[in-house]
Amino acid sequence: MECLVEIRGITKVYHRGRERIEVLHGVDLDIPRGDFVALMGPSGSGKTTLLNLIGGLDSPTGGTIVVAGRRIDRLSGGDLAAWRAAHVGFVFQFYNLLPALSAQRNVELPLLLTDLSSAERRRRARIALTLVGLADRARHKPRELSGGQEQRVAIARAIVSDPTLLVCDEPTGDLDRATADDVLRLLQMLNRDHGKTVVMVTHDPKAAEYARRRVHLDKGTMTAEPRSV
Amino acid sequence: MRYLPLLWAGLFRKKTRTILTLLSIAVAFALFGLLQAVQVAFESGADSADAKRLLTTARYSIIEPLPMAYLRRIEQVPGVVGVASADWFGAKYQNESNAFPVFAVDPNRYLDMYPEFTVAPAHREAFARTRTGALAGQRLVDRFAWRVGQKLPISSEIHPRTDGSMNWEFDLVGIIDAEDPAVRGNTDMVLINVAYFDEARQSGRGKTGWYIVRIADSTQARAISAAIDARFMNSPDETKTQPEKEFAIGFAKQIGDIGALVTRILIAVFFTILILTGNTMAQAIRERVPELAILKTLGFSDGKITALVLAEAVLLLALGGSLGMVAAVAAMPGLNGATGGRFPPLFVGPETWLLAAAVAAGVALAIGLPPAWRANRLKIVDALSGHQ
Numbered sequence: 001m002e003c004l005v006e007i008r009g010i011t012k013v014y015h016r017g018r019e020r021i022e023v024l025h026g027v028d029l030d031i032p033r034g035d036f037v038a039l040m041g042p043s044g045s046g047k048t049t050l051l052n053l054i055g056g057l058d059s060p061t062g063g064t065i066v067v068a069g070r071r072i073d074r075l076s077g078g079d080l081a082a083w084r085a086a087h088v089g090f091v092f093q094f095y096n097l098l099p100a101l102s103a104q105r106n107v108e109l110p111l112l113l114t115d116l117s118s119a120e121r122r123r124r125a126r127i128a129l130t131l132v133g134l135a136d137r138a139r140h141k142p143r144e145l146s147g148g149q150e151q152r153v154a155i156a157r158a159i160v161s162d163p164t165l166l167v168c169d170e171p172t173g174d175l176d177r178a179t180a181d182d183v184l185r186l187l188q189m190l191n192r193d194h195g196k197t198v199v200m201v202t203h204d205p206k207a208a209e210y211a212r213r214r215v216h217l218d219k220g221t222m223t224a225e226p227r228s229v
Numbered sequence: 230m231r232y233l234p235l236l237w238a239g240l241f242r243k244k245t246r247t248i249l250t251l252l253s254i255a256v257a258f259a260l261f262g263l264l265q266a267v268q269v270a271f272e273s274g275a276d277s278a279d280a281k282r283l284l285t286t287a288r289y290s291i292i293e294p295l296p297m298a299y300l301r302r303i304e305q306v307p308g309v310v311g312v313a314s315a316d317w318f319g320a321k322y323q324n325e326s327n328a329f330p331v332f333a334v335d336p337n338r339y340l341d342m343y344p345e346f347t348v349a350p351a352h353r354e355a356f357a358r359t360r361t362g363a364l365a366g367q368r369l370v371d372r373f374a375w376r377v378g379q380k381l382p383i384s385s386e387i388h389p390r391t392d393g394s395m396n397w398e399f400d401l402v403g404i405i406d407a408e409d410p411a412v413r414g415n416t417d418m419v420l421i422n423v424a425y426f427d428e429a430r431q432s433g434r435g436k437t438g439w440y441i442v443r444i445a446d447s448t449q450a451r452a453i454s455a456a457i458d459a460r461f462m463n464s465p466d467e468t469k470t471q472p473e474k475e476f477a478i479g480f481a482k483q484i485g486d487i488g489a490l491v492t493r494i495l496i497a498v499f500f501t502i503l504i505l506t507g508n509t510m511a512q513a514i515r516e517r518v519p520e521l522a523i524l525k526t527l528g529f530s531d532g533k534i535t536a537l538v539l540a541e542a543v544l545l546l547a548l549g550g551s552l553g554m555v556a557a558v559a560a561m562p563g564l565n566g567a568t569g570g571r572f573p574p575l576f577v578g579p580e581t582w583l584l585a586a587a588v589a590a591g592v593a594l595a596i597g598l599p600p601a602w603r604a605n606r607l608k609i610v611d612a613l614s615g616h617q
Contacts, residue, residue: 057610081530090526092613099242109235109527
C-alpha cells in the first residue's frame with residue numbers, strides 16, 4: 001500500500017528556561033494511505049508532540065517528515081499553514097469550535113481560505129454536517145449542542161475541505177462511553193467508506209480498538225505493543 | 230466581505246462589553262463632530278477668505294476710522310483692481326441681546342467685492358437705488374421674521390443721527406445669503422447704504438471703518454499691502470494692510486484661540502478612548518487566544534490572523550465613529566435652532582468627515598497593532614496547550 005506519511009529519525013527538543021527537554025528521540029514511522037492508526041502511550045510519552053508534527057502544527061528539531069510525497073519539516077510558517085489548509089483535518093479533545101459562530105459557520109471556516117463562492121461554501125458545509133448526522137443543527141451555536149454533537153461538528157469541520165489526512169487528538173477524551181463509540185464509529189466510517197487516513201492519539205484501549213492498528217510510544221521512542229495485564 | 234461574519238462574531242462575542250465600548254467611541258466622535266463644527270464656524274471667516282482680498286484698517290486700532298478719500302488713492306496703487314469700504318454701525322434691534330453687525334457700504338462696490346454672497350438681482354438693484362435701503366442676511370430674516378419691504382428700526386450704540394437720536398430706520402429691500410454653509414455665517418449682518426448713513430449721522434462724516442481691496446495677483450499681496458501702507462505713511466491716518474485671511478484669524482483670536490482649545494479637548498478625549506478601547510481590545514484578543522490558535526491550525530496564516538485582528542479594530546472604530554458622527558449631524562439642526570442665529574451656522578462638512586475617518590483609522594491602528602502583533606506571534610502548540 002502507498003505510504004502517505006513517512007517519518008524518519010524525528011527528534012523534538014523543547015526549552016523551558018534553561019532546561020532542555022527532548023520529547024522525541026529519533027522516531028521512525030510509516031503510515032500507509034487509508035490507514036487508521038491509534039497512537040498510544042502513557043502521559044508524557046510524546047504522542048501528542050508526534051501528532052502535532054504529522055499535522056504540521058509544529059516543526060521537528062531533527063529528522064524528516066514526508067506526507068504525500070512532500071517534505072513538510074522544512075516548510076516556512078506560511079507554506080505550512082497553506083499545506084495544513086489543503087491536506088489536514090483536525091479533531092481535538094475539547095472540540096475547539098468558535099463559540100460565537102453557528103455550527104454551519106464553524107464548518108465553513110476552512111473553506112474561507114479557498115476561492116469558493118459563499119453559496120458553494122454553504123452547500124459543502126451542509127453536506128459535511130449531513131454526513132455527521134447534524135444537518136438539523138446547522139444554525140445552533142456550540143453552547144446549544146451536547147458534547148457528542150460538538151465533536152461531530154468538529155469532525156464535519158475537519159472533513160469539509162476533503163483533506164487526505166485526519167489528525168485526532170484524544171477525540172473521545174471528553175465524552176461518555178456511548179457517545180465516544182458513536183464518534184469513533186463515525187471516524188471508522190470516514191476511514192472505511194471515504195478513504196480518509198486517520199491518525200488518532202488515545203490512551204483509551206477501547207477507543208484504540210476502532211483503529212486498524214496501534215502504535216505505541218514510551219518516553220519518546222516507538223515501542224512494541226505492551227502486553228495486557 | 231467573506232470574513233465579515235467571522236469579524237462580526239468576534240467583535241460581538243461579549244455583547245455588553247462591545248456595546249459599551251462602541252458607545253464610548255460614539256460619544257467621543259459625537260463630541261469631535263460638534264467641536265469641529267464650532268471650530269469651523271469660528272474659522273469660517275478665515276476659511277472663506279479670498280486670497281485676492283486685502284483689508285486696510287487704521288494702523289494702530291481697527292476702531293479708528295479712515296478718510297473716505299483714501300478709496301481713490303488706494304485704487305491708484307499698482308496691482309489693485311477694486312476697492313470697497315465698510316463702516317461699523319454698532320447696532321441693536323429691539324433689545325440689548327439682539328446685536329448683529331450692520332455695515333454702511335457702497336452697495337455695488339461692496340457686493341462686487343464678495344461674489345460668494347448671493348443677492349437676487351432685483352434686491353441688489355433696489356439696494357443700490359434706495360438711499361435708506363438695507364439688505365439683511367437670510368438667517369437674520371428668519372430669526373426675526375422680517376419681510377422684504379418692511380421698515381427696519383435699528384438703534385446704534387455709536388452713531389447718533391443729526392437730530393441726536395440713536396434710533397435709525399431703514400427699508401428692508403432685499404436678502405443676502407450664500408450657498409456655501411461655511412460662508413453663510415458671514416451673511417449674518419445688515420448692509421446699509423453709506424451715502425444715506427454718512428449724510429444722516431451727526432459726526433464722523435467723510436470717514437469710514439476700513440477698506441476691502443481686491444488685487445489681481447495673490448502672490449503680490451505682501452508687496453501691494455506694503456505699497457498701500459507706504460502711501461499713507463507719516464499722515465495723520467496711517468494704515469495697516471494685510472491679507473483678508475490674516476485679518477480674519479487675528480479677529481477670531483480676539484475671542485480666543487478656538488482651534489487650540491478644541492484641539493486640546495479632543496486630544497484629551499481621544500487619549501482616554503485610546504487607553505480604554507486599547508485595553509478592551511487587548512483583553513478581548515487575550516481571551517480568544519485558543520480560538521486564534523484554532524484558526525491558525527485550520528490554515529489561516531500569521532498574516533491573515535494579523536489582518537483579522539486589525540480589521541476587527543477598524544470595524545469597531547468604523548461602527549462607533551459613524552454612530553457618533555451621525556449623532557453629531559443629527560444634533561446640528563437642534564443646536565442651530567437653540568442659538569437662535571446668534572452664532573454662526575454649525576454644520577459637519579466633508580472635511581470634518583474626512584478628519585473623523587483619519588482619526589478613526591489612527592485610533593484603530595493604535596489599539597489594533599499590539600494585539601495583532603501578539604496574534605501574529607502566537608504559536609499554535611503553546612496556545613492550544615494553554616501556555617500562551
